[in-house]
Amino acid sequence: MDSARTALRLGAKESIIVYRRSEQELLAREEEVEHAKEEGIHFQLLTNPIRFIGGDRALTGVECIRMELGEPDESGRRRPVPISGSEFTIKVDTVVIAIGNGPHPLVPRTTKGLKLSQRGNIVADPKTGQTSKEGVFAGGDIVTGAATVIEAMGAGKRAAAAIDRYLKEKKE
Ligand SMILES: Cc1cc2nc3c(=O)[nH]c(=O)nc-3n(C[C@H](O)[C@H](O)[C@H](O)COP(=O)(O)OP(=O)(O)OC[C@H]3O[C@@H](n4cnc5c(N)ncnc54)[C@H](O)[C@@H]3O)c2cc1C
Structure with missing residues (x-):
């Protein structure tokens, strides 16, 4: 959330959050999501990145796949399941990977x-x-x-x- 909003403030033309579950499962405070929307962040929900696309030096896109929610997993949240054949590409030049954090061993x-x-x-x-x-x-x-x-x-x-x-x- 911070990275997406900061990117916009630093001059990005568009800033998109790609998230594999739906808004209901988003691990962010409600007001954070609301503020992000107000600021103009686009949400690609039920979407999972599969691969980065680009040449030797520059990133040009991210290939994504649409997801649907299945049965709840061990976290109690419904598990996202890829919808086969729903791949599509989002044009981007920068990606910030934010996939959670944990204690360094x-x-x-x-x-x-x-x-x-x-x-x-x-x-x-x-x-x-x-x-x-x-x-x-x-x-x-x-x-x-x-x-x-x-x-x-x-x-x-x-x-x-x-x-x-x-x-x-x-x-x-
Ligand atoms: C994206 C994001 C947004 C957040 N937003 C907020 C917010 O809005 N409000 C809020 O209150 N909290 C927020 N937090 C949480 C907050 O940042 C943390 O709770 C807080 O920084 C924890 O402080 P800390 O000192 O325990 O750990 P840290 O701030 O992580 O500090 C640990 C330090 O130890 C250093 N270190 C690690 N290993 C070693 C080593 N072996 N030798 C020497 N140094 C080492 C690290 O480099 C780091 O500088 C956010 C966190 C993230 C990731």
């Missing part, structure tokens, strides 16, 4: 003894940020999963206070 991989959740987030005490490894504190998205700046700042402040206490106790 580098820190837990290089820091043995960090307890992780099933989703790969670092388990930390919400009041102090203390992790399962003594003297290691964590907060923000890596603990909660995708959340907000305010929550990350709050966790940072609580962890800073806890680190201060930890270091002072160690010194004594």
Whole structure:
């Protein structure tokens, strides 16, 4: 949503969001969708990109396929199913891929003894940020999963206070 709207503000002639499910399943706040529409973003819903088209250097299009909604998947949302033979091309010169995010495994991989959740987030005490490894504190998205700046700042402040206490106790 941010990328599509920013592209328009930076001078793109047209900005299109391609999404494989319908508006009902869109993982965006309602007002974000409304504001995007007001700003002139076009939505290609129930559409999935299949391949980029272009020469050696320049992108000229994205081949897409129309989708329909099938049975709900493990997320509880209806699974998008491609409609065979419905391929079509959208002319574009820039593509921003936005397919979700998740915890980077580098820190837990290089820091043995960090307890992780099933989703790969670092388990930390919400009041102090203390992790399962003594003297290691964590907060923000890596603990909660995708959340907000305010929550990350709050966790940072609580962890800073806890680190201060930890270091002072160690010194004594
Ligand atoms: C597209 C998008 C739009 C969003 N819009 C909003 C919004 O409107 N309002 C809102 O409140 N929130 C929004 N969020 C969520 C918000 O950005 C996050 O919740 C917040 O940034 C989390 O802060 P953080 O400090 O936990 O993590 P991050 O901001 O992700 O910071 C982690 C930092 O650690 C660095 N890092 C990672 N690994 C290493 C390493 N091994 N060594 C050193 N550095 C490392 C990364 O480069 C990064 O700079 C949005 C998120 C996205 C993706």
